[in-house]
Amino acid sequence: MSSRNVTAPLNEDPAAHAASLAEEQRVLDEAFARRDGMLRYLDAELAIPADDAAGEARMRMLISRREELRRADQGLIFGRLDALDGTVLHLGRVGIPGPGDDSDPLVIDWRAPAARAFYTATPVDPQGQRRRRHIRVDGCEVTGVDDEPLDGSRASELVGEGALLAALGERRTGRMSTAAATLQREQDDVVRADSRGPLVVQGGPGTGKTVVALHRVAYLLFTYPQLAAQGVLVLGPSLRFLDYITQVLPALGETAIVSATCDTLVPGIGVERIESREIAEVKGRALWQQALSRYCAALVPKPADLELVWEGERYTIGERRIARALASATSGHTYHAARTIFSEQIHDLLTDAIADRHEELLARMEEGFEDILGKLDAGLAASDNRAVDNGTTGTDVDGELTEEDLELLRDRIAVDSGVAAALRRWWPIRDTKTELRRLLGDEALLRRWAPELTDAERKMVVDEPQTWASSDIPLFDALDDLLGDTRPNGEQGEFLTARAAARRDWVYGHVVIDEAQELSEMQWQMVMRRCPSRSITAVGDIDQAEAPHRHTTWEEAVSAAFGTRWTEARLTICYRTPLEVMAITGPVLQNAGSRNEPPRAVRASGIEPWERSVGEGDLVAEAARIAKELSDRWAGGTVGVVAPLERVPALRTALPGLPVLSATEAKGLEWDATLLIDAPGIIAEPRGWNGLYVALTRCTQELGRLLVTPEAPH
Numbered sequence: 001m002s003s004r005n006v007t008a009p010l011n012e013d014p015a016a017h018a019a020s021l022a023e024e025q026r027v028l029d030e031a032f033a034r035r036d037g038m039l040r041y042l043d044a045e046l047a048i049p050a051d052d053a054a055g056e057a058r059m060r061m062l063i064s065r066r067e068e069l070r071r072a073d074q075g076l077i078f079g080r081l082d083a084l085d086g087t088v089l090h091l092g093r094v095g096i097p098g099p100g101d102d103s104d105p106l107v108i109d110w111r112a113p114a115a116r117a118f119y120t121a122t123p124v125d126p127q128g129q130r131r132r133r134h135i136r137v138d139g140c141e142v143t144g145v146d147d148e149p150l151d152g153s154r155a156s157e158l159v160g161e162g163a164l165l166a167a168l169g170e171r172r173t174g175r176m177s178t179a180a181a182t183l184q185r186e187q188d189d190v191v192r193a194d195s196r197g198p199l200v201v202q203g204g205p206g207t208g209k210t211v212v213a214l215h216r217v218a219y220l221l222f223t224y225p226q227l228a229a230q231g232v233l234v235l236g237p238s239l240r241f242l243d244y245i246t247q248v249l250p251a252l253g254e255t256a257i258v259s260a261t262c263d264t265l266v267p268g269i270g271v272e273r274i275e276s277r278e279i280a281e282v283k284g285r286a287l288w289q290q291a292l293s294r295y296c297a298a299l300v301p302k303p304a305d306l307e308l309v310w311e312g313e314r315y316t317i318g319e320r321r322i323a324r325a326l327a328s329a330t331s332g333h334t335y336h337a338a339r340t341i342f343s344e345q346i347h348d349l350l351t352d353a354i355a356d357r358h359e360e361l362l363a364r365m366e367e368g369f370e371d372i373l374g375k376l377d378a379g380l381a382a383s384d385n386r387a388v389d390n391g392t393t394g395t396d397v398d399g400e401l402t403e404e405d406l407e408l409l410r411d412r413i414a415v416d417s418g419v420a421a422a423l424r425r426w427w428p429i430r431d432t433k434t435e436l437r438r439l440l441g442d443e444a445l446l447r448r449w450a451p452e453l454t455d456a457e458r459k460m461v462v463d464e465p466q467t468w469a470s471s472d473i474p475l476f477d478a479l480d481d482l483l484g485d486t487r488p489n490g491e492q493g494e495f496l497t498a499r500a501a502a503r504r505d506w507v508y509g510h511v512v513i514d515e516a517q518e519l520s521e522m523q524w525q526m527v528m529r530r531c532p533s534r535s536i537t538a539v540g541d542i543d544q545a546e547a548p549h550r551h552t553t554w555e556e557a558v559s560a561a562f563g564t565r566w567t568e569a570r571l572t573i574c575y576r577t578p579l580e581v582m583a584i585t586g587p588v589l590q591n592a593g594s595r596n597e598p599p600r601a602v603r604a605s606g607i608e609p610w611e612r613s614v615g616e617g618d619l620v621a622e623a624a625r626i627a628k629e630l631s632d633r634w635a636g637g638t639v640g641v642v643a644p645l646e647r648v649p650a651l652r653t654a655l656p657g658l659p660v661l662s663a664t665e666a667k668g669l670e671w672d673a674t675l676l677i678d679a680p681g682i683i684a685e686p687r688g689w690n691g692l693y694v695a696l697t698r699c700t701q702e703l704g705r706l707l708v709t710p711e712a713p714h
């Protein structure tokens with residue numbers, strides 16, 4: 001811990017303030033100088049080529065450290081804690097060591113345990129601290145300091161109120177920014193929560209769920225460096241959303257990440273068409289896991305005699321032996337793994353059968369058929385080339401098969417195409433897509449393996465087109481997992497984004513799900529398969545759920561996946577949406593059937609939400625005019641337009657360059673101003689009140705509503 005003692009001003013007078021700025025500028029200058037020195041050192045190290053795997057792994061580590069240091073430009077220092085005992089700590093995006101080997105760090109990483117008090121100390125519980133200071137920097141220049149005494153002379157629910165409100169009031173760029181400098185207490189609790197077992201974070205709109213989820217990833221990777229070997233999976237609701245959050249984790253120095261949506265997660269299959277909500281609901285139910293598992297088990301052949309031909313002779317492996325081989329091969333293995341084990345056992349059994357017959361022949365020969373030995377020897381020698389290789393005849397002179405003979409024979413059986421073909425006929429290799437198609441397209445199969453479905457539901461499934469929809473992806477994933485690879489991938493090796501993303505069976509160290517309220521039960525299963533340790537953080541707002549499943553509580557949403565073994569945390573303060581807008585969301589939430597209160601808004605924008613009406617015929621032109629007005633007013637920021645899905649195409653054409661989205665598409669995104677078009681049209685959509693709640697809560701400053709009035713009759 002740093003022990004530089006600085007007498008910091010606690011009053012606000014300008015001279016003292018200027019002195020504080022100058023003092024922090026000196027620390028920042030030193031931090032940059034040290035950071036640049038570290039970069040030079042890393043560049044020099046990286047110039048020496050690696051000559052083995054260990055060297056390459058070290059290179060990757062150095063490259064990642066270099067990236068982290070390079071990206072820390074914004075926020076090399078952002079905070080300072082002055083303890084009661086005079087100790088001073090500076091906090092930044094990354095740790096910067098002090099000048100000597102034994103000296104205290106110049107800057108500690110915000111994720112280090114010693115930094116925690118910066119986010120959690122309060123006047124009531126100052127944790128040995130005298131003052132918290134937020135340092136605002138612009139690159140290498142200190143632009144301001146906000147001091148917060150922790151002696152009770154100033155009380156606020158917020159940590160670093162000045163810095164937080166400044167951050168929240170900034171124009172939105174269309175990309176999310178980091179919030180390491182201004183994380184709030186309840187958010188920090190979630191960021192640093194125990195990573196064992198699933199954690200579900202419920203929070204209303206704008207409470208920082210995405211912020212928390214991403215900072216938690218950075219925290220976990222920092223605290224448990226071994227996680228980087230498996231990587232972290234970040235699942236978001238849409239590609240637009242993933243694009244919105246792209247720069248947060250790299251800016252926090254983290255790259256051991258795969259990000260995907262539930263639709264893009266599984267290699268080898270993608271969404272080819274939109275489906276109805278009814279069918280998506282039916283195909284999202286947990287019952288499919290069982291149905292697919294039963295179906296897959298039924299694909300395994302039943303015990304029966306197996307006939308094989310070896311060198312023109314027929315051998316029959318009897319039903320009882322087959323049954324034993326099947327029982328040991330199938331227990332706990334996937335279809336294809338079991339098939340591989342079974343095949344190996346058949347190779348053994350066939351070897352034994354050939355050896356038995358050979359012995360029989362020998363016995364008969366001893367009874368007087370001596371010429372047979374000669375033929376047999378010649379046959380074996382010709383088939384395994386030993387006569388050519390070592391001049392032996394292939395059996396001992398007495399004609400008995402040696403251990404070595406048997407091993408060679410077994411090896412030849414294992415690669416023999418005739419045996420392989422017979423085994424393939426008896427126990428076919430299965431293609432996941434073909435099998436899934438077969439099951440989904442056959443009412444009789446569905447009746448047998450998914451008896452929980454009603455006749456009408458089965459018919460609906462069978463009548464679906466022959467292309468893949470979103471709800472098919474988790475079914476494919478489940479079946480592919482049950483069938484297993486025909487050739488196992490082996491160890492997963494060190495994490496590389498492309499390597500992990502290309503493998504369906506990659507096991508991640510942690511999974512973060514944003515907008516988790518939207519996941520169907522089958523999508524939850526898909527997540528769990530990738531994280532058997534259950535180290536999962538799911539953030540969402542059950543009141544914003546629009547997906548076709550019928551969950552209205554987290555218990556309903558996750559019990560099929562986690563049972564009762566999960567913890568819940570809550571975020572209660574809304575940082576995005578201003579007071580004026582949050583004030584009108586209460587009734588909307590009630591109509592959505594929620595039992596939750598809207599979160600408390602932390603700030604006012606001073607702009608009341610407004611409403612205008614327009615006739616149907618003038619809608620598009622009027623929307624374009626108002627959107628232009630808003631864009632001018634929020635120049636340097638962003639404006640978003642949310643409308644009922646059916647109105648989106650026409651509005652998109654009329655408003656090029658602006659995001660025009662349905663309520664579902666707007667999920668997770670935000671703008672300075674929202675133009676909400678035809679709220680009743682959104683309400684009329686399935687789960688429309690939830691959609692309206694999403695739409696209302698996207699803006700950080702201004703909400704305008706455009707109502708559509710019916711055309712007056714001519």
Ligand SMILES: Nc1ncnc2c1ncn2[C@@H]1O[C@H](COP(=O)(O)OP(=O)(O)OP(=O)(O)O)[C@@H](O)[C@H]1O
Nearest residue numbers: 179182183184205206207208209210211575576668
């Ligand atoms: N501690 C913080 N410091 C600075 N900005 C913050 C903080 N917490 C949240 N914000 C900002 O508040 C806004 C809302 O945060 P975020 O998108 O994470 O909320 P959310 O709970 O995921 O919202 P929604 O459910 O509506 O998508 C963002 O602009 C985010 O940067």
